[in-house]
Amino acid sequence: MKYPIALVAVVSLFIVNSTPGAEADPKQFPTLQAIPQPYHQASFQRDALEIARYHFSPTLRRPFVYPLIGPSNRPLTRMGHPHDPESHSHHNSVWISHNDVNGMSFWDDRGKGRIVHQRIEEYEDQGETSWITTLNNWLDEASNKPLLQERRRTTVRLLPNNEFWLIIDLQLESKQPTTLGKTPFGLVGVRMAKTIGVNDGGGSIRNSENQSGEKDTLWQRAKWLDYSGPITPTTTEGITLMDHPKNPNHPTFFHTRADGWMGASLTYDAPRTILPAKPLTLRYALWVHAGKPSMVEMNKKWGEFAQMKINPPRTTPQY
Numbered sequence: 001m002k003y004p005i006a007l008v009a010v011v012s013l014f015i016v017n018s019t020p021g022a023e024a025d026p027k028q029f030p031t032l033q034a035i036p037q038p039y040h041q042a043s044f045q046r047d048a049l050e051i052a053r054y055h056f057s058p059t060l061r062r063p064f065v066y067p068l069i070g071p072s073n074r075p076l077t078r079m080g081h082p083h084d085p086e087s088h089s090h091h092n093s094v095w096i097s098h099n100d101v102n103g104m105s106f107w108d109d110r111g112k113g114r115i116v117h118q119r120i121e122e123y124e125d126q127g128e129t130s131w132i133t134t135l136n137n138w139l140d141e142a143s144n145k146p147l148l149q150e151r152r153r154t155t156v157r158l159l160p161n162n163e164f165w166l167i168i169d170l171q172l173e174s175k176q177p178t179t180l181g182k183t184p185f186g187l188v189g190v191r192m193a194k195t196i197g198v199n200d201g202g203g204s205i206r207n208s209e210n211q212s213g214e215k216d217t218l219w220q221r222a223k224w225l226d227y228s229g230p231i232t233p234t235t236t237e238g239i240t241l242m243d244h245p246k247n248p249n250h251p252t253f254f255h256t257r258a259d260g261w262m263g264a265s266l267t268y269d270a271p272r273t274i275l276p277a278k279p280l281t282l283r284y285a286l287w288v289h290a291g292k293p294s295m296v297e298m299n300k301k302w303g304e305f306a307q308m309k310i311n312p313p314r315t316t317p318q319y
């Protein structure tokens with residue numbers, strides 16, 4: 001039996017495209033990848049070298065990022081206070097928590113609240129930007145009931161000279177009115193490496209208002225706060241913690257200490273209530289940088305962050 005030439009061509013094309021192993025052209029190999037690891041961890045790797053790791057085991061009291069690797073390939077953060085590790089065991093490098101959620105503390109390791117990972121919703125690599133989106137419940141351990149549900153996107157975006165952004169997008173929602181009480185402890189905490197601290201290594205604290213040192217930056221409003229100091233005998237590096245202009249209390253109050261600590265205090269001035277169907281969305285950034293940038297450089301970087309376009313995490317409640 002003879003078939004029309006056009007029909008033979010269509011059938012042949014279908015067979016070629018359906019052959020096992022026939023695939024579309026691969027995407028360009030990404031410089032940066034977010035790679036799943038054992039024991040509920042995700043590694044952000046630039047050219048196969050880790051620069052950050054997200055820890056999210058359900059057995060933890062809260063998820064956190066450790067380490068955060070600077071341009072000279074050394075950690076710029078640490079776990080715990082260098083001189084008081086027991087009572088400050090909750091200082092988990094870079095972390096999110098709050099000291100008063102309807103009167104319950106999620107801040108330290110003795111509180112009755114725990115931020116518990118539920119699931120990974122997304123891994124995404126886009127060349128020089130990668131992220132992981134996670135769903136967490138802020139649980140009352142006594143009742144095992146969530147006070148808040150948190151969707152978090154942790155993004156790394158590469159910059160020249162081995163610098164990078166760590167960007168944290170948060171969406172907090174609740175089925176009932178839930179109040180974040182007036183307290184300086186929460187939402188973002190950063191425990192710097194020991195040598196970067198003012199007391200231990202001779203580091204420096206500066207903010208966007210041209211103030212410096214613990215005395216002048218503590219409880220002051222600012223767009224950003226920088227902690228820089230020695231990471232080797234001859235090398236200075238640091239982290240600039242930035243508050244986004246769309247955050248509700250911008251410019252935020254900063255909690256600073258000469259022992260190597262900085263944090264952005266969402267509710268230093270007043271409590272904030274999250275109402276049903278009205279999620280609280282927040283964005284913070286950490287600029288991981290070489291040297292001790294000038295005021296001009298840090299203001300320029302904050303301007304870049306303020307204009308940065310990153311899609312927020314999905315908004316569908318998943319209680």
